[in-house]
Amino acid sequence: MTQGEPPPPSHRSRPTMREVAALAGVAIKTVSRVVNGVPTVDPVIVARVREAADQLGYRPNLTASSLRRGDGRTATIGMLVEDAANPFSAALTRTVENVARERGVLVLIGSLDEDPARERELARALVDRRVDGLVIVPAGRDHSYLISEQRSGTCVVFVDREAGLLDADAVVSDNRRGAITATDHLLKNGHRRIAYLGDSASIPTAAQRFDGYRHALELAHIPFDDEIVRHTGASEEAAIAATEQILSLPDPPTALFTSQNLVTIGAVRALRALGLQNTVAHMGFDDFPLADILTPGISVIAQDIEQMGRTAAEMLFSRLDGDQSPTRTVTVPTRLIERGSGEITAGEPRHD
Structure with a gap:
C-alpha cells in the first residue's frame, strides 16, 4: 500500500456521524436530526448533510439508535415459517414484508422445517436481537417458552396454526x-x-x-x-x-x-x-x-394467503401501537x- 492510499475496505472503520458533520460543516446534533427525519431542519442543510453522508459512505447505526429511543424499538420483526422455499411460505412472507415495509420495518426470516426445537432456537435468537415482534407459523404445540418474552413487551402473532399453551393472536384458514x-x-x-x-x-x-x-x-x-x-x-x-x-x-x-x-x-x-x-x-x-x-x-x-399475511401483520403492528384488547383468532375462508x-x-x- 503506497503512502496516502486508504486502507483496504475490510480494515477501514465505518464513517462516523462526527465525520459527516465535519464534512458538511454542521454540528453533530444537526446530522442526528437529519438522520432521524426531523422535519424542521432547513432543506438546504438536509441536502448538504446527505451529500456528505453519501460521499463518505455513512450509514446510521440503527441498533444504537434504537437503544437511545425511549420506546426501545428496533424497527425489526421476526418471521418464522415452515420452509421459505415453499410457495405458501414464500407468498405469506412477501405479504408480511410488504406491510412492514410501509412502516419502515425490516423482516428477519427463518425456516423451521417442522422442527419444534428449531422453532424455539430461532425464536429466542430473534428475541435476543431485540426484534419488536414475531410472526410465527409454528412447528410445535407448546409455546409457553414465549410467555416471559410477551411480558417483556415482545408481541407475537401466529399464522396458519394457533398457539399452544400461550395466549396469542392467530390467523388461520378454514x-x-x-x-x-x-x-x-x-x-x-x-x-x-x-x-x-x-x-x-x-x-x-x-x-x-x-x-x-x-x-x-x-x-x-x-x-x-x-x-x-x-x-x-x-x-x-x-x-x-x-x-x-x-x-x-x-x-x-x-x-x-x-x-x-x-x-x-x-x-x-x-x-x-x-x-x-x-x-x-x-x-x-x-x-x-x-x-x-x-x-x-x-x-x-x-x-x-395475501389476506392471511396482511391480517397477521396488521394485528402485530396494532399490538405494537398499544392495542390491549383480548387476543383473537381470525379464520380466513378458502375458495x-x-x-x-x-x-x-x-x-x-x-x-x-
Whole structure:
C-alpha cells in the first residue's frame, strides 16, 4: 500500500456521524436530526448533510439508535415459517414484508422445517436481537417458552396454526371446511372411492383437513377405508410413491384429494407418469405455480394467503401501537377453483 492510499475496505472503520458533520460543516446534533427525519431542519442543510453522508459512505447505526429511543424499538420483526422455499411460505412472507415495509420495518426470516426445537432456537435468537415482534407459523404445540418474552413487551402473532399453551393472536384458514368442500366436489362428480394424501397427521392443519375429508364421506354414507389414506409428510417424492402405490391396488380409487401443495405436486407427477391424469380425478388443497396451465388444470381449494399475511401483520403492528384488547383468532375462508382435474367424472376420462 503506497503512502496516502486508504486502507483496504475490510480494515477501514465505518464513517462516523462526527465525520459527516465535519464534512458538511454542521454540528453533530444537526446530522442526528437529519438522520432521524426531523422535519424542521432547513432543506438546504438536509441536502448538504446527505451529500456528505453519501460521499463518505455513512450509514446510521440503527441498533444504537434504537437503544437511545425511549420506546426501545428496533424497527425489526421476526418471521418464522415452515420452509421459505415453499410457495405458501414464500407468498405469506412477501405479504408480511410488504406491510412492514410501509412502516419502515425490516423482516428477519427463518425456516423451521417442522422442527419444534428449531422453532424455539430461532425464536429466542430473534428475541435476543431485540426484534419488536414475531410472526410465527409454528412447528410445535407448546409455546409457553414465549410467555416471559410477551411480558417483556415482545408481541407475537401466529399464522396458519394457533398457539399452544400461550395466549396469542392467530390467523388461520378454514381448513376443515375447505377439505369438506374438496371432498364434496369429488362426490358430486360421481366418485365414491376417494383417496386422501396429506401431510403428517400430527400437524394441526393436516389433522383439520383429514377430519374434513372424513366428515364429508360420513355425510355421504361412504365407509372410510384406511387402505387409500396416506399421511406422507410434505414431500414430493413421498407423495409420488404413495400415489403410485394407491393406484396399483386391486381396487384403486377413482379420485384423489391431496391436502398440501407439495403433496399435490407429487401426485400430479405420478398421475402423468402413469398416464392417468385424464382418468383419475384430483383435488388439491393450496394453489401452486403453473397449476392452471397443466392439462388438465389442477382444481384446488385455495387459501387466501395475501389476506392471511396482511391480517397477521396488521394485528402485530396494532399490538405494537398499544392495542390491549383480548387476543383473537381470525379464520380466513378458502375458495374452490375449478380447472379440470377435479371435474373428471367417475368412469369418464376427460380430454381437454
